[in-house]
Amino acid sequence: MSEPAERAARGVLDTSTVILLGKVADAASLPEEPLITAVTLAELAVGPLVTSDDGERARRQAHLQQAEADFVPLPFDADAARAFGQVAASLRRSGRKASARAYDAMIAAVALANDLPVYTCNPDDFSGIEGLKVVAVAVSGAAGTAGAAGRRG
Numbered sequence: 425m426s427e428p429a430e431r432a433a434r435g436v437l438d439t440s441t442v443i444l445l446g447k448v449a450d451a452a453s454l455p456e457e458p459l460i461t462a463v464t465l466a467e468l469a470v471g472p473l474v475t476s477d478d479g480e481r482a483r484r485q486a487h488l489q490q491a492e493a494d495f496v497p498l499p500f501d502a503d504a505a506r507a508f509g510q511v512a513a514s515l516r517r518s519g520r521k522a523s524a525r526a527y528d529a530m531i532a533a534v535a536l537a538n539d540l541p542v543y544t545c546n547p548d549d550f551s552g553i554e555g556l557k558v559v560a561v562a563v564s565g566a567a568g569t570a571g572a573a574g575r576r577g
Contacts, residue, residue, distance in 0.1 A: 431456060432559075436498070436535040439464045439527065440545040441561050442491055449562040454543055461534040462497040467527045498534050508533035511553050518552030525549055532556050 435455030441448070442464055448454065468491055471484035511533045512522035522529040528549045535542045541557035542550055550558045 432541055433457060434459060435541045435543050435559065436461060436531065436538075437464070438531050438542055438544040438546070438549070439467045440549075441543050442468070443487065444545050444561075444563050447563045447565060449564045453559075453561055455541070458495075458543070459540065460491065460495045460497050461531050462499050463527055463530040463534065465491060465497050498538060500530055500534055501537070503537035504530070504534045507536040510536065510555070514554040515552055517554075520552055529553075 431452060432455040434457045437445070437454070437458050437460050441454075442460055465488070468484070468488040472481045472488065475481050475484065508522075508530060511529045515522045515525075515529065532542060532550055532553050536553075536556055541559050543559045543561050544550060545561050545563050547558050547560040550556060
């Protein structure tokens with residue numbers, strides 16, 4: 425994991441960071457141009473569909489719609505598909521399975537394909553991926569990770 429010496433011009437926010445964006449301790453710790461991937465939109469789209477609580481469903485739906493309005497997502501394209509092979513191989517070499525963290529592995533692949541760092545509240549989710557720059561994002565009022573908030577299942 426590496427911390428850039430200065431604020432990056434562009435970077436990919438993972439799903440945990442998008443979910444907790446309003447709680448980021450220091451906005452200057454994010455890239456000047458924050459980006460998301462289509463994978464994050466897919467992950468956010470699952471949220472409203474898997475809860476039986478009407479209030480929670482409405483909050484998750486609002487969050488998805490806000491992300492759709494605020495960002496033009498980077499696609500999971502042919503370059504990302506090729507990078508995914510590198511991600512999966514890196515994870516396997518480090519003793520982890522890409523399938524266990526499929527969304528994170530796909531987000532990492534999009535970031536690698538676009539030569540961008542990943543900004544995350546859960547840096548351990550991206551450990552063991554060779555060549556990926558990971559920037560930890562601190563969140564106010566939390567133990568440093570998105571925990572259950574970052575999991576939409």
